[in-house]
Amino acid sequence: MSLEQILSSLEQGKHAPTERWNPPYCGEIPIHIDENGQWHYQGSPIQRDRLVKLFASVLVHEQGDYFLVTPAEKVKISVADVPFIVVTWTKVTDVSPTVIQVTTNIDQQFALSEQHPLIVRNEQLYVDCGRDLWAKVHRNVVYQWAEIAQVQQHHGRDIYTIESAGSRFYLNQ
Structure with missing residues (x-):
């Protein structure tokens, strides 16, 4: 090639x-x-x-x-940590179920899904970019997601979640 x-x-x-x-x-x-x-x-x-x-x-x-x-x-x-950063996101509402599409600092785009899950590790959010490569979610994106998150009580703590592609993802542990 x-x-x-x-x-x-x-x-x-x-x-x-x-x-x-x-x-x-x-x-x-x-x-x-x-x-x-x-x-x-x-x-x-x-x-x-x-x-x-x-x-x-x-x-x-x-x-x-x-x-x-x-x-x-x-x-x-x-x-230092992971190679990529999620810098922006979009909520795609013209499909069912609704999808959250993220964009990395190198213009890769992924739909949060079972294939590209969002995880919490060491109080940071990460998206699986495939091939065992990850993107850390930029703080601004985390704050924006917190504004749209569903909040549930669990053992006296607020648990924040977002949904994409029929899956629920946690913003905190």
């Missing part, structure tokens, strides 16, 4: 077929994804969105470590 084919498939929202590649491990490179989902190379932010999307398309998570995988090589990178 050529670079142009990868970039073209990225624009269609696809990821590279990393599961079909088994390249040799070639060590670590100085790429880091910080807790805000910002990608850095040698300590400097990567400003080109298209380059970040290219890297994200070959990102894999294996046994707690993150790697960029191409047909020729596999290199380890560091990630």
Whole structure:
């Protein structure tokens, strides 16, 4: 697969077929994804969105470590928490049941569902982006969801939930 084919498939929202590649491990490179989902190379932010999307398309998570995988090589990178951030959302009401669609900092879109669940971990919200990759939900989105959430009492505590694609998701534990 050529670079142009990868970039073209990225624009269609696809990821590279990393599961079909088994390249040799070639060590670590100085790429880091910080807790805000910002990608850095040698300590400097990567400003080109298209380059970040290219890297994200070959990102894999294996046994707690993150790697960029191409047909020729596999290199380890560091990630502070998770690689992506949910930055916006939309409630799609012209389908039944109603769906909450989230968008990440690299323009990936997912419908909250059993396939892409919302979970609470360490008092933070995360969305499963597939391929064992996760997106942390930005605080602004959490506040917006809290405004539309259903509130239920459980053992004297308020439990906040939202519904999407026929599933209920908790905003707190």
